[in-house]
Amino acid sequence: MPKAIEIENFTYKYPDGTSALSDITLSIEAGARLVLIGPNGAGKSTLLLAMAGFVKGTGKVLVDGLEINRGNLKKIRSRLGCCLENPDDQLFMPTLFDDVAFGPLNMGLEAEQVKARVAEALQTVGLAELGDKAPHHLSAGQKRAAAIATIISMSPKIITLDEPDGSLDPRNRDNLVKLLKDLPQTLIIATCNMNFAAALADRAVLLDKGRIIAGGDAKEIMSDSKLMAEHGLEVPHKTE
Amino acid sequence: MHMANELLSVPVAAGSAAIAAAGLGFICRKVRQIITAEKLALMGILGAFVFAAQMVNFQLPAMPGTSGHMVGAVLLAIILGPHMGAIVISSVVIIQCLIFQDGGLLALGCNIINIALVPSYLGYFLYRTVTAGPFNSLRAYVGAVLACVIAMQGSAALVPVQAALSGVLAVPFTTFLITMLGVHLLVGLVEGLITVAVLGYLQQVRPDIVVNSLPGKVRLSKKAVLATLVIFTIVIGAGISLLASDKPDGLEWSYAERPDQPDFEGIISNDSPTIAAADKLQARYSLLPDYSLRSSVIGDTAENHVEASAGWTSFAGVVGSAATMVLIWLIARVLRKKERLQA
Amino acid sequence: MHHAHIDKFAYQDSPVHRLDSRVKFIVVLVFTALVISLPRTSVSILACYAVGPFAILVLAGIPLRFVFKHILLVSPFVLILALSCPLYDKTPVSVAFGPFLWNTSVGWMRCFTILGKFTVTMLALIALISTTRFNDLLTGLQRLGLPRLLVIQLGFLYRYIFVLIDRAHRILRARAGRRLRRLKFRAELQIAASMLGSLFIRSIDAAEHINIAMQARGFDGNWRTLSKLQIRRCDLFFLLAAVVFMLGIYFFVKPILL
Ligand SMILES: Nc1ncnc2c1ncn2[C@@H]1O[C@H](COP(=O)(O)OP(=O)(O)OP(=O)(O)O)[C@@H](O)[C@H]1O
Numbered sequence: 089m090p091k092a093i094e095i096e097n098f099t100y101k102y103p104d105g106t107s108a109l110s111d112i113t114l115s116i117e118a119g120a121r122l123v124l125i126g127p128n129g130a131g132k133s134t135l136l137l138a139m140a141g142f143v144k145g146t147g148k149v150l151v152d153g154l155e156i157n158r159g160n161l162k163k164i165r166s167r168l169g170c171c172l173e174n175p176d177d178q179l180f181m182p183t184l185f186d187d188v189a190f191g192p193l194n195m196g197l198e199a200e201q202v203k204a205r206v207a208e209a210l211q212t213v214g215l216a217e218l219g220d221k222a223p224h225h226l227s228a229g230q231k232r233a234a235a236i237a238t239i240i241s242m243s244p245k246i247i248t249l250d251e252p253d254g255s256l257d258p259r260n261r262d263n264l265v266k267l268l269k270d271l272p273q274t275l276i277i278a279t280c281n282m283n284f285a286a287a288l289a290d291r292a293v294l295l296d297k298g299r300i301i302a303g304g305d306a307k308e309i310m311s312d313s314k315l316m317a318e319h320g321l322e323v324p325h326k327t328e
Numbered sequence: 329m330h331m332a333n334e335l336l337s338v339p340v341a342a343g344s345a346a347i348a349a350a351g352l353g354f355i356c357r358k359v360r361q362i363i364t365a366e367k368l369a370l371m372g373i374l375g376a377f378v379f380a381a382q383m384v385n386f387q388l389p390a391m392p393g394t395s396g397h398m399v400g401a402v403l404l405a406i407i408l409g410p411h412m413g414a415i416v417i418s419s420v421v422i423i424q425c426l427i428f429q430d431g432g433l434l435a436l437g438c439n440i441i442n443i444a445l446v447p448s449y450l451g452y453f454l455y456r457t458v459t460a461g462p463f464n465s466l467r468a469y470v471g472a473v474l475a476c477v478i479a480m481q482g483s484a485a486l487v488p489v490q491a492a493l494s495g496v497l498a499v500p501f502t503t504f505l506i507t508m509l510g511v512h513l514l515v516g517l518v519e520g521l522i523t524v525a526v527l528g529y530l531q532q533v534r535p536d537i538v539v540n541s542l543p544g545k546v547r548l549s550k551k552a553v554l555a556t557l558v559i560f561t562i563v564i565g566a567g568i569s570l571l572a573s574d575k576p577d578g579l580e581w582s583y584a585e586r587p588d589q590p591d592f593e594g595i596i597s598n599d600s601p602t603i604a605a606a607d608k609l610q611a612r613y614s615l616l617p618d619y620s621l622r623s624s625v626i627g628d629t630a631e632n633h634v635e636a637s638a639g640w641t642s643f644a645g646v647v648g649s650a651a652t653m654v655l656i657w658l659i660a661r662v663l664r665k666k667e668r669l670q671a
Numbered sequence: 672m673h674h675a676h677i678d679k680f681a682y683q684d685s686p687v688h689r690l691d692s693r694v695k696f697i698v699v700l701v702f703t704a705l706v707i708s709l710p711r712t713s714v715s716i717l718a719c720y721a722v723g724p725f726a727i728l729v730l731a732g733i734p735l736r737f738v739f740k741h742i743l744l745v746s747p748f749v750l751i752l753a754l755s756c757p758l759y760d761k762t763p764v765s766v767a768f769g770p771f772l773w774n775t776s777v778g779w780m781r782c783f784t785i786l787g788k789f790t791v792t793m794l795a796l797i798a799l800i801s802t803t804r805f806n807d808l809l810t811g812l813q814r815l816g817l818p819r820l821l822v823i824q825l826g827f828l829y830r831y832i833f834v835l836i837d838r839a840h841r842i843l844r845a846r847a848g849r850r851l852r853r854l855k856f857r858a859e860l861q862i863a864a865s866m867l868g869s870l871f872i873r874s875i876d877a878a879e880h881i882n883i884a885m886q887a888r889g890f891d892g893n894w895r896t897l898s899k900l901q902i903r904r905c906d907l908f909f910l911l912a913a914v915v916f917m918l919g920i921y922f923f924v925k926p927i928l929l
């Protein structure tokens with residue numbers, strides 16, 4: 089079974105010269121629940137974009153065993169679903185139904201299959217009733233769930249999420265954790281919220297200033313208070 | 329200024345809608361080749377930007393209590409090019425009509441022509457003409473201000489023309505035209521200044537956005553603003569004094585020209601061939617030809633007496649309609665209450 | 672912000688809401704043309720025409736206060752237009768209205784006609800918009816021949832108006848908090864320009880993100896949607912009723928002076 093993600097010596101600079109990622113080497117097992125942690129500006133979002141082939145730097149990125157190049161982007165993106173930080177960017181269609189159907193339709197599925205996929209995805213995230221709603225009529229928590237549904241409906245093998253816990257109240261955050269835990273896919277989640285990370289992840293990668301500082305077992309990394317403090321992060325509260 | 333349904337006759341509205349539809353269809357087909365997938369979202373969002381920009385208002389000088397805001401057509405045309413700008417503003421106009429009911433459904437064609445197509449192309453063309461050649465800050469400034477002013481004038485002039493073609497003007501055509509042009513001279517000036525200021529800001533913060541349209545620095549200098557204001561004051565002052573001296577009876581000279589026809593319909597010179605043609609068209613397609621034909625309008629009935637029976641018919645019509653509406657409302661209320669009780 | 676939720680009633684449910692958007696759009700368009708083509712001195716007949724959209728609004732459960740408030744809100748231009756009529760046309764005319772007899776001028780009659788037509792056509796348009804989800808209306812318009820590109824534009828525009836208006840409000844609030852005294856025009860202009868500029872930049876950034884979200888979901892330039900429009904028997908019934916109503920008034924209620 090191929091690794092979900094393999095990155096070798098990846099380096100990326102934004103056009104304005106900001107060095108966002110330097111010499112990243114990383115490999116993620118299929119089925120992992122991995123959190124990318126790090127302070128603001130560490131390069132988490134950029135790394136997630138690199139995994140979906142949106143930023144092209146030097147080095148190699150393999151998704152599900154497939155090296156990203158211009159020819160296979162469509163294939164890559166049907167295997168890796170990438171959910172952006174702001175749900176308002178993710179939900180761009182006039183209704184929730186159309187948004188969730190957007191991916192499956194682009195995959196070339198038949199109308200009936202698309203409808204089934206949409207119904208299933210909305211069911212999974214608990215918005216089964218709201219398909220006809222306009223995204224701007226949804227609450228922040230519902231938008232978050234809806235954004236995830238737009239990815240699930242394509243049934244990718246890997247899902248990347250950028251700060252999915254942003255602007256959620258504690259109850260919605262718990263619901264989100266439950267929802268994500270039940271997903272069968274490989275999950276790669278960028279977050280600055282250590283409690284959220286701890287509740288969810290089995291693996292963690294600590295990123296700062298565009299470099300990987302540490303990677304491995306989530307509990308081990310996040311309980312290292314010295315390491316965490318060095319990079320402006322906190323140790324999660326022990327709840328269990 | 330949005331055209332209203334009430335200023336249009338059906339033939340003129342239909343004709344404008346046909347022109348607008350043909351124009352938009354042509355532009356859409358034309359840009360299909362140059363629009364990449366990325367541009368789709370960009371254009372949509374910039375349409376929303378135009379709405380949001382109207383929230384941002386600012387005090388106008390010398391007129392306490394008034395505030396201006398940006399319209400944005402010329403700005404978009406300068407940055408996106410006229411085709412895409414025209415499509416974006418057209419979609420804005422359609423949303424204004426449908427969702428916010430600014431300008432009626434029938435006037436939609438006219439509004440697309442007046443507010444979207446004319447300013448986008450006219451403004452872009454003017455801006456490009458003035459700024460042609462090596463970049464020069466003053467030229468960019470003058471170009472943007474001029475583009476906004478003239479584009480606004482063009483779109484403002486179309487409203488009275490369309491109304492006159494429809495033959496529904498009660499206000500004399502010239503009065504209406506001059507009022508529209510005067511008001512929009514001011515609007516256009518403000519638009520020009522704010523457009524330059526926004527272009528300057530963008531260039532400072534994100535030069536990549538305006539790289540093609542503004543390949544050098546442009547600044548909203550105090551001198552430039554002052555000079556613009558002075559020039560405009562002179563232009564407006566000259567215009568007013570010319571009007572005042574040339575036409576002693578003010579703006580109502582079109583009245584004076586036709587003393588033989590006190591009938592209000594005659595005020596828009598009825599013998600112009602275009603208007604006569606429009607009239608004929610109107611007569612043919614109007615649903616109530618004998619009433620909307622200009623020659624017969626009131627002409628006969630306005631002789632100060634109306635048959636009493638007509639008075640009773642209209643009375644019955646109004647009272648009956650009102651009663652029906654009240655009845656409908658009551659029934660709906662009762663039904664809804666019942667529904668609520670059952671639920 | 673008065674128009675942040677203008678079409679909130681479109682998301683309710685009623686027999687009117689369930690009607691096909693194409694049928695509703697065409698009926699409203701024809702109705703508007705009919706009303707506008709009425710003679711310019713016939714006020715009373717407008718009351719008869721008003722019954723139609725009024726019934727639809729009531730049937731759909733749209734609060735009338737909302738409707739009239741909104742009509743008032745969009746009326747200023749037409750109001751000015753109407754009120755200028757009496758100034759320009761003082762041809763005296765006396766009109767009989769049941770037991771009453773008025774001496775007035777043609778200008779005033781036209782003023783009332785304009786206002787009446789405005790109210791009636793606005794009633795119809797509001798009835799359309801507040802009983803039709805914008806998405807369905809767009810799908811319908813596309814079926815009626817609106818270019819695909821424009822439909823996509825309108826979809827995005829509708830989706831992001833609310834997002835950007837919210838953002839503009841946030842920026843404005845920040846300005847209100849900082850502005851302590853009245854500024855010179857140029858400073859005022861420059862502040863407005865920087866607000867507009869940053870709003871513009873944010874819009875462009877948002878567009879970039881949306882573009883990423885679209886590509887991430889396999890978008891290749893072909894816009895695909897599942898449209899769910901379908902003309903059913905009740906649509907035909909509504910169409911028939913509308914035609915009967917309009918023809919009925921047209922033939923049986925003669926326009927008269929007043
Ligand atoms: N479009 C851009 N152009 C230039 N530089 C950028 C751009 N986007 C991000 N950067 C820079 O790249 C670096 C990494 O940014 P990135 O957004 O990946 O960080 P992040 O870890 O996601 O931070 P946050 O927690 O704030 O989301 C930062 O220094 C940032 O300033």
Ligand SMILES: [Mg+2]
Binds near residue numbers: 134
């Ligand atoms: Mg980030």
